[in-house]
Structure formats: structure tokens, C-alpha cells
Amino acid sequence: MATMTETPKNKCNCISCELRNVAFTNLNEKDISRICEAREERHYARGEIIHREGDAIHDFKYLKHGLVKLYRVNSDGDEQIITITRPLEFVSNTNVFHETHYRYSLSALEDSDVCCIRLDLIRELIEENGKFALNLISVLSRTSQNIIAIGLEIRQRNLAGRIAYVLLYFANEIFRSMIFDLPVSRKEIADFISMSPANVIRTFSDFRRDGIIRSNGRTIEITDMKKLEVISRRG
Amino acid sequence: MATMTETPKNKCNCISCELRNVAFTNLNEKDISRICEAREERHYARGEIIHREGDAIHDFKYLKHGLVKLYRVNSDGDEQIITITRPLEFVSNTNVFHETHYRYSLSALEDSDVCCIRLDLIRELIEENGKFALNLISVLSRTSQNIIAIGLEIRQRNLAGRIAYVLLYFANEIFRSMIFDLPVSRKEIADFISMSPANVIRTFSDFRRDGIIRSNGRTIEITDMKKLEVISRRG
DNA sequence: CGCGGCTTTGATGTTCATCAAGTAAAGTGG
């Protein structure tokens, strides 16, 4: 009972793939089909782990659809979340080109489709196609830069400021909406901003009491954007 | 009364430059001399600013000798230090390939020599020489990765843990010695780890009292490495 | 319906920022 799609075999639709304009620019038809044949698209259900820190790196991974978190686990078993990111913002891991094993884990916060391309092939294309290489460097830099910037912003702020920043991050960068379903638990937010879960929850309650947000479980509505921005700037 | 050097005109010694093995691999003699002619080596005295956030990016900058800090200044005028780094660990800024203006400032903590190469030329070489491009991606990734890792380590720790981490960072990564002169003020350490200067100083005093370090002004000697490592891990 | 995990809130103590005051060190001008 599968729905008819425009590309029935789900094969070689790369030519019309929207991601071509992001990371895979300046490739001719032949190169595109080389990628197409070598690539493997994998689906991950919400909560599934895409790769673990320490796993060998074989593929260049690109998020096509969904939402993922990049994180690491310390010796006590608790997580530190490095970034939460959407497609077009995330290109593989930051260390695929200078290390053999993943340094951080990646898991799906929503059902996600990941396009995996053998790293060897990407390397070949870089070697052969300078314009492709230049663009890829630009995209990779932007990804790293975003992770660095988020870390700096978090580090600078106190508890309330961090929560405000994260809420604005979800509203502006991830969902582009004032009302959204948080893709993470309170505990995960705590793991992201390096604060205790209890105080994350307390701050949510404060914001609710002060009319800055409405919240029901994971559903959040920002009701006073101005005030939230002030807290994010001040905190 | 200039001392005689092996390359009297300080021109085109690039062929024997030790940095060739780091960022400028896989270049033939002709390409090396192209770089050599286009490059400009600039000296910065301790305390001088190499570039400011917001400056237009023209060059690919490489630290040949010295020690620098990458930082940004917030609206209140206080600094946030992003990383402190030596040559061979630092290649230009992280955003030279995807932005037109520097996002962060860079200044010299010790007298430093910076090799500046027109970015256009680097782009040309990337386009023409795939192996050069591949290596450059690897080096750029490592630089970004280091900055990200430092941020994560700092975020995770409390005050004492952060100080311990920074001292170990200087001892192991920067100076490779148990005794060294701090290249930064207490205030700058505070700007690095996002804590107040007073508490940074207090923690130094605590460490001194507990026999973990000896310190005299900026001169630091780590006298109990084991304990420092425990604090860094626990904190 | 019972169990376990996530969420919430309160109470308590620790950690940290801030303010203030004093000391040392380092630059500045005569």
C-alpha cells in the first residue's frame, strides 16, 4: 500500500535534492550519480542513536530530515549536549576529516533521515573538484562555528539567561515559531546548559509565573518575547 | 648591525619553513614560491592586537611563533577569551572561509610572528590542488575541534575544576613544563573560564595553601600534579 | 493497576559574585 512517489525506487533523486545547494555544489551530473550510487539513506526513529563516540568513521553524514543532538557521555554516565540541530545546519561531524573515530555521539530527537556517503568518495571529490572543496570547507566551517558560538553564549550567562537563550534558540533557529514542542526533556536541557535539572525546572516555573511563557508538558509558547530577550541579554 | 642569517633578505625561506609540514603540504616548488611571494610576515609585540572582530578578512593567517589569544568583547566592554594557543595548533581564524569579517579578535600574549597570505591565493590553491585542500580541511577541523573541546571542558567544571583544568592546559599543552610564567593576568583567566577575578585569585590562594602549586606573581610551579588532576576531574 | 521515570516544589547548605579596602607592582612624568 505504499504511496506512489516521484522517485519510486528512492534511488538517485539526488539530482533534485535540496541539499545539493548546500554542501554538494559544483558537481556535474556524473559526480552526482557517483554520490548517488555510493550513498545510503538511513532512517532513525526518535531516540535512536546514529553513532556513538568511539565508533569508527566510515561515512560523511548529512542530516536530510529531522532533528538530532550531538553529545558526549562522561565517566559518571551523564550526558553533555554539545548542540541540537536541524538539516541544512548540520553537516556530518566536525572531526571526520582529521580523526578515525567519532569523538561525540549523535542521536535522533525526532524521526530523522541521514544521508551517508562513503568518506573515501568525498575525499576523492575534494581532490578532483576544487570548487566543491571550497564550498565544503565553507559549510564545515559554519557548522563548527555554530557549535563554538553556542558554547560561548551559554558560558557567558547565568541560569535564567541560559534558559532564555535556549528557548530563543528553539523558537528562532529550530522551530521558527513562538509555539513549539520541546524536543528534549528538562534533564536534557540541563545537560545542554550545564545546570541541574531541578533548577532548569524551577526557572521554567518562574518564567511561567512571570507570564513569559506558557507551558504544558513539552509544549511551550513564548508569550513575552521582549522580556525573554532581555533576560537572555542580561543573564 | 643585523645578525647574518641564512636567508639574508628574509624572503622565500618558505621552502624550509617547518609549517610546511602542517598546513602547506603537497605543494610543489612553484606553488611554494607563489605563496612566498604573496605572503607577508608581521611581527606583533606582546599586547598588540592582530585583528579585531568586525575587521574585513583579507588574509589567511598563520601563527609562526609566539602565543595568542582569541577573544570577543561584549557590549559591556568585558572580554570573553575563546582560546589561547601556540603555533602549529592555530591556523587562521575559524571563519575565514565562510564569512567576510572576523567574528573574534586576536591579540598577542607574547611577541608573535604571523604569516599572512592573501586568502585569494589559498582559495586558488585549494581549487587547483586537491591534496593540499584535503590536508587543509584536516588542519582547520582540528583547530575548530580544539576550541570546541576546551569550551566543553570548561562548561562541565566548577570553579576549582576550571582553574585546575586551565593550569594543566598551560602545563601540558602550552609550555610542556611544570613550571612556567602565566601569559595572562588573573583577570584574563577569569575571562577565559567565565568566573569572577576575585574567585580566580582565591582559588590560586587555596591551591597554594594546599601545596598544589607554588606561585609568585605570574610564575607558577605545579608541585602536586596528582592532586591537581583529581580536582580537574572531580570539579 | 502498579511500577518506574520524568516533573515539580520546598528546604538546606554550598558555591560563587560582588563590594570594599588594602597591598604590591608596574608604568609615567618630572
Add this chain to the structure above:
DNA sequence: CCACTTTACTTGATGAACATCAAAGCCGCG
């Protein structure tokens, strides 16, 4: 070279911010 100014450093006292612990409510799942 000394007096002066400025800046960095140091310590204590105080209150605010935050972690931790504990208990209770909620929700999903078997």
C-alpha cells in the same frame, strides 16, 4: 631616580545564585 598614578593583585565579609536532597504528583507503559 624618585614621586606619582595607575593597574593588578589579594583578602574578608556579605548576599545571591545554584546544587543537592527529599518527598510528592504525574504520566506512560506493561
